[in-house]
Amino acid sequence: MSEKKNWMPRWFYQLASPRWSYEIMGKLLPGFAVAAFLFLIAGTVWALLFAPPEAYQGNSYRIIYIHVPSALLAQSCYMMMAIAGAIGLIWKMKVADMVAKSCAPIGATMAVLALATGAIWGKPTWGSWWVWDARLTSMLILLFLYLGVIALYSAIENEAMAAKSAAVLALVGLVNIPIIKYSVDWWNTLHQPATFKLTERPAMVPEMWLPLLVMVIGFYCFFAVSLMMRTRNEILVRERRASWVKELVEKQ
Amino acid sequence: MNPKRKQRLIIVLFIVFGVGIAVGLTMFALSQNINLFYSPTQIAAGEAPHNTRIRAGGMVVDGSVNRDQQSLNVTFDITDYDQTVTVHYNGILPDLFREGQGIVAQGELDSNNVLQASEVLAKHDENYMPPEVADALEKSGNMPKPEAEVYNK
Numbered sequence: 001m002s003e004k005k006n007w008m009p010r011w012f013y014q015l016a017s018p019r020w021s022y023e024i025m026g027k028l029l030p031g032f033a034v035a036a037f038l039f040l041i042a043g044t045v046w047a048l049l050f051a052p053p054e055a056y057q058g059n060s061y062r063i064i065y066i067h068v069p070s071a072l073l074a075q076s077c078y079m080m081m082a083i084a085g086a087i088g089l090i091w092k093m094k095v096a097d098m099v100a101k102s103c104a105p106i107g108a109t110m111a112v113l114a115l116a117t118g119a120i121w122g123k124p125t126w127g128s129w130w131v132w133d134a135r136l137t138s139m140l141i142l143l144f145l146y147l148g149v150i151a152l153y154s155a156i157e158n159e160a161m162a163a164k165s166a167a168v169l170a171l172v173g174l175v176n177i178p179i180i181k182y183s184v185d186w187w188n189t190l191h192q193p194a195t196f197k198l199t200e201r202p203a204m205v206p207e208m209w210l211p212l213l214v215m216v217i218g219f220y221c222f223f224a225v226s227l228m229m230r231t232r233n234e235i236l237v238r239e240r241r242a243s244w245v246k247e248l249v250e251k252q
Numbered sequence: 253m254n255p256k257r258k259q260r261l262i263i264v265l266f267i268v269f270g271v272g273i274a275v276g277l278t279m280f281a282l283s284q285n286i287n288l289f290y291s292p293t294q295i296a297a298g299e300a301p302h303n304t305r306i307r308a309g310g311m312v313v314d315g316s317v318n319r320d321q322q323s324l325n326v327t328f329d330i331t332d333y334d335q336t337v338t339v340h341y342n343g344i345l346p347d348l349f350r351e352g353q354g355i356v357a358q359g360e361l362d363s364n365n366v367l368q369a370s371e372v373l374a375k376h377d378e379n380y381m382p383p384e385v386a387d388a389l390e391k392s393g394n395m396p397k398p399e400a401e402v403y404n405k
Contacts, residue, residue: 052382052383052384053382053383054380054381054382054383055381055382055383055385055386055387056348056350056376056386057348057376061380064380086264089260089263089264090257090260090261090264091257124346124347125346125347125348125374125376126346126348126373126374126375126376127345127346127371127372127373127374128371128373131288131356131373132288133288134286134287134288168267171264171267171268171271172267172271174268174271175268175271175272175275175276179275179279186279186283186286187283187286187287187288188287188288188289188290188291188309189288190288190289190309190356190373190375192375192376192377192378193377193378194378195378195379195380203378203379203380204379204380204381205380205381205382205385207382208380208381208382
């Protein structure tokens with residue numbers, strides 16, 4: 001009588017197998033690495049040498065080519081960490097926990113990069129390194145959430161317990177993501193509102209936003225590479241007692 | 253989905269939406285404190301306190317910038333296209349400061365509702381354009397301007 005209903009596609013359940021995940025990530029890695037390299041080089045050269053200067057900021061605006069992708073990625077990475085954490089909580093999937101754990105340091109780095117480049121741009125443009133406006137403060141909170149997740153993982157020795165607590169913290173902090181996104185619309189902030197909106201034409205000429213798009217794609221590819229490398233490493237460490245890992249190590 | 257997983261899914265959704273509602277209500281209650289600056293309309297309506305440090309934000313009114321030749325004293329008006337507030341400042345203005353530029357000034361309101369600013373920050377808007385485009389738009393008078401809502405939330 002037990003009729004089994006498949007809620008999720010097959011690959012979702014296959015992801016539960018550390019070995020299968022390890023192998024599929026190994027196959028995807030080279031492609032993403034090449035793409036990340038090409039996009040980042042092309043985007044950087046285009047942004048620094050060929051994109052026109054800005055009318056009022058001159059060349060200092062070019063920091064957006066790092067600032068915008070890193071800020072975007074810091075938020076996407078957080079959402080990914082929270083979703084992976086939720087999957088780990090609900091389906092008790094070990095690989096999801098490992099993905100969530102691997103997301104945290106990458107996202108924290110991106111948040112630091114976004115805050116630092118923003119401060120460097122803010123000094124000449126606004127006249128101040130830091131202002132406690134809603135956008136900057138919510139971004140700083142994002143960094144602290146990342147640090148909290150990292151701290152939980154290193155403070156709790158039991159892996160399952162650590163993953164559980166970190167996932168709960170990540171889910172609680174998820175509320176910050178829409179706050180970051182809409183802070184510039186809901187409140188008076190010094191940070192300007194979004195230049196790119198889904199419903200409108202970007203408030204920027206294509207010569208400026210095309211290299212930005214290339215950089216964003218490059219950052220996401222780089223994120224994929226770095227996440228897969230970290231997760232594979234995590235899989236090997238946690239599955240070190242499994243026979244397939246022992247075989248793999250012996251082969252080398 | 254087995255009942256155990258369903259139960260955990262409900263707990264996860266409860267965390268996300270529970271925290272969302274709690275934070276949403278808190279933000280709603282604190283909304284005025286989260287604003288970085290007061291708009292000229294709020295100042296004209298007397299919502300901004302006197303004799304305490306506040307920030308005021310708006311667009312620098314064309315032709316209102318008055319520089320003292322002997323010192324760094326400068327006065328200018330800022331507007332949200334509805335009300336106008338006069339700002340007095342003694343110091344070096346940021347590079348981006350110009351007429352028609354959005355700025356945020358920190359200082360105290362005196363009895364004449366003039367902001368005695370101790371710090372002036374330029375607020376960049378969301379428009380980025382190369383110099384040629386800016387020149388062309390300026391000449392044709394189609395320069396994109398932030399809307400009044402930007403300064404009046």
